[in-house]
Amino acid sequence: MKVSARNVLKGKVKKVTPGVVNVEVVIELPGGGELVSIITKESGERLGLADGKDVYAIVKASNVMLGVDH
Amino acid sequence: MKVSARNVLKGKVKKVTPGVVNVEVVIELPGGGELVSIITKESGERLGLADGKDVYAIVKASNVMLGVDH
Amino acid sequence: MKVSARNVLKGKVKKVTPGVVNVEVVIELPGGGELVSIITKESGERLGLADGKDVYAIVKASNVMLGVDH
Amino acid sequence: MKVSARNVLKGKVKKVTPGVVNVEVVIELPGGGELVSIITKESGERLGLADGKDVYAIVKASNVMLGVDH
Amino acid sequence: MKVSARNVLKGKVKKVTPGVVNVEVVIELPGGGELVSIITKESGERLGLADGKDVYAIVKASNVMLGVDH
Amino acid sequence: MKVSARNVLKGKVKKVTPGVVNVEVVIELPGGGELVSIITKESGERLGLADGKDVYAIVKASNVMLGVDH
Numbered sequence: 001m002k003v004s005a006r007n008v009l010k011g012k013v014k015k016v017t018p019g020v021v022n023v024e025v026v027i028e029l030p031g032g033g034e035l036v037s038i039i040t041k042e043s044g045e046r047l048g049l050a051d052g053k054d055v056y057a058i059v060k061a062s063n064v065m066l067g068v069d070h
Numbered sequence: 071m072k073v074s075a076r077n078v079l080k081g082k083v084k085k086v087t088p089g090v091v092n093v094e095v096v097i098e099l100p101g102g103g104e105l106v107s108i109i110t111k112e113s114g115e116r117l118g119l120a121d122g123k124d125v126y127a128i129v130k131a132s133n134v135m136l137g138v139d140h
Numbered sequence: 141m142k143v144s145a146r147n148v149l150k151g152k153v154k155k156v157t158p159g160v161v162n163v164e165v166v167i168e169l170p171g172g173g174e175l176v177s178i179i180t181k182e183s184g185e186r187l188g189l190a191d192g193k194d195v196y197a198i199v200k201a202s203n204v205m206l207g208v209d210h
Numbered sequence: 211m212k213v214s215a216r217n218v219l220k221g222k223v224k225k226v227t228p229g230v231v232n233v234e235v236v237i238e239l240p241g242g243g244e245l246v247s248i249i250t251k252e253s254g255e256r257l258g259l260a261d262g263k264d265v266y267a268i269v270k271a272s273n274v275m276l277g278v279d280h
Numbered sequence: 281m282k283v284s285a286r287n288v289l290k291g292k293v294k295k296v297t298p299g300v301v302n303v304e305v306v307i308e309l310p311g312g313g314e315l316v317s318i319i320t321k322e323s324g325e326r327l328g329l330a331d332g333k334d335v336y337a338i339v340k341a342s343n344v345m346l347g348v349d350h
Numbered sequence: 351m352k353v354s355a356r357n358v359l360k361g362k363v364k365k366v367t368p369g370v371v372n373v374e375v376v377i378e379l380p381g382g383g384e385l386v387s388i389i390t391k392e393s394g395e396r397l398g399l400a401d402g403k404d405v406y407a408i409v410k411a412s413n414v415m416l417g418v419d420h
Contacts, residue, residue, distance in 0.1 A: 001141050001196060004183040004276040006106035008137070019370035020229035021248065024390060025136060031101040036076035037134035038371065038390065040201055040234060040248065043144040047138045056137040056141065061180055062272045062412045063133035064107035065345075066095060066354040067078070067126040068117045071351055071406060074346040074393040089160035090299035091318065094180060108161065108180065110304060110318065110411050113354040126351065131390055132202045132342045135275075136144040146246035148277070159300035164320060165276060171241040176216035177274035178301065178320065187278045196277040202342045203273035204247035205415075206235060206284040207218070207266040208257045211281055211336060214323040214416040230369035231388065250341055250374060250388065253284040266281065271320055272412045286386035288417070305416060311381035316356035317414035327418045336417040343413035344387035346375060347358070347406040348397045 007059040011035065013049050025049060027057050077129040081105065083119050095119060097127050147199040151175065153189050165189060167197050217269040221245065223259050235259060237267050287339040291315065293329050305329060307337050357409040361385065363399050375399060377407050 011027040014034065023044040027035045035057045049055065081097040084104065093114040097105045105127045119125065151167040154174065163184040167175045175197045189195065221237040224244065233254040237245045245267045259265065291307040294314065303324040307315045315337045329335065361377040364384065373394040377385045385407045399405065 001143070001277040002187060002280060003137070003141070003143065003198065004177075004179040004187055005135070006180055006183060009103065017371055019372065021227055021232050021234040022229065022371050024131070024371040024392075027136075029101075031099075033079065035129075035134060036131040036390070037136055037144075038131045038202070039136055039144040040146055040246070042234075043136070043146060043201075047136060047142060047144055049136070049138075054139065058135040058137050058143065058275075059105075059129050059133060060273075060275055061094070061106040061183075062108045062178070063129060063410075064105060065075070065128040065408075065410055066097075066107055066109055066113070066117060066119070067073070067128050067351040068119075069124065070352060071347040071353070072350060072397060073351070073353065073408065074387075074389040074397055076390055076393060087161055089162065091297055091302050091304040092161050092299065094161040094182075106180070107354075108412070109354040110316070110356055112304075113356060113411075117352060117354055128345075128353065130343075130345055131393075132388070133200075135198075135200055137141040140142060143277070145275070149243065157301055159302065162301050164271070164301040164322075167276075169241075171239075173219065175269075175274060176271040176320070177276055178271045179276055183276070187276060189276070189278075194279065198275040198277050199245075199269050199273060201234070201246040201248045203269060203340075204245060205215070205268040205338075205340055206237075206247055206249055206253070206257060206259070207213070207268050207281040208259075209264065210282060211283070211417040212327060212420060213281070213283065213338065214317075214319040214327055216320055216323060231367055231372050231374040232369065247284075248342070249284040250286055250386070252374075253286060253341075257282060257284055268283065268415075270413075270415055271323075272318070283417070285415070289383065304411070307416075309381075311379075313359065315409075315414060316411040317416050318411045319416055323416070327416060329416070329418075334419065338415040338417050339385075339409050339413060341374070341386040341388045343409060344385060345355070345408040346377075346387055346389055346393070346397060346399070347353070347408050348399075349404065
């Protein structure tokens with residue numbers, strides 16, 4: 001499937017922290033940066049998320065806020 | 071101000087495309103990747119967005135979806 | 141790509157209304173219902189959206205609000 | 211109250227899974243499909259969600275991503 | 281309809297700025313503050329939004345980011 | 351940092367309820383109203399959230415839904 005989201009960043013799962021209904025997933029980007037995602041625990045299991053797995057972080061453009069230094 | 075968002079990526083404005091109420095902002099990341107943001111036109115003007123300006127892309131962790139290859 | 145989103149509904153594009161930076165896409169569901177999506181114009185073009193095209197509406201579970209009758 | 215959201219789908223609660231601050235709610239649609247929602251536990255209690263209860267799934271159009279097959 | 285959203289603020293429409301597919305709505309709160317909403321133009325028309333109209337601003341708790349001063 | 355979000359409301363933390371990966375934060379507004387936010391537990395700790403702390407609730411305009419009475 002090809003998705004409409006303008007932001008698709010490739011990375012590797014660095015850490016999965018399970019809660020009761022959600023999991024927090026830390027993704028390591030090639031350049032050394034990190035992204036954090038919260039998805040449902042069932043989705044994490046369905047995607048087979050585990051440390052080191054290749055993964056895409058997908059963000060809709062309307063969910064990207066901007067900031068500037070003063 | 072320090073924000074709760076787990077994802078704050080530094081980049082430079084590459085292109086601003088104004089609509090009537092929104093603007094589309096393309097941000098160039100240091101590694102060469104790009105992010106796209108949709109914000110209101112008034113916010114774009116208030117932040118003084120223009121090509122080459124340093125900017126942060128801010129994404130709440132709950133807005134990061136994940137994907138894996140089949 | 142397989143996505144983490146818990147809600148993936150198959151339908152057909154019924155109408156595409158282009159704005160300057162966004163497009164509004166009306167999707168017809170098999171049962172006769174409709175969904176509406178706002179994505180960037182560039183994404184609409186990249187996906188080749190046009191009337192009658194098969195399409196998936198994808199919604200992250202954290203973006204589904206609930207309501208009940210009084 | 212009448213809401214601005216373009217997507218309001220009627221269904222029945224199929225399953226409620228409580229976490230500590232959030233609950234996951236599976237909704238069965240008339241056609242047999244399902245939707246999943248994550249809301250706060252307090253909201254779930256305030257709405258009196260329980261198996262079989264009539265409920266509306268409400269999604270803002272800007273939160274609907276699209277996908278197409280390759 | 282009663283909604284799950286934890287944040288429902290009553291106000292009055294102060295200004296409606298129509299775009300092609302979206303409209304920007306400025307809402308005046310009782311205490312003098314303002315909120316801004318972007319919804320689809322069709323939703324704005326369906327709700328009959330016009331200056332001075334009583335309106336509720338509805339925000340899901342997962343869409344509220346926090347910030348603190350340094 | 352100055353953010354693009356059109357909605358920045360100043361308040362005080364009234365209550366923090368920790369889950370496993372998320373925390374629920376109730377914010378008291380000057381006029382007596384309340385807002386509720388769900389952020390990750392790590393963000394809550396990084397911001398040093400505690401009862402009585404000054405805090406900003408930040409909401410992107412595209413995440414504000416509207417409602418009207420019938």
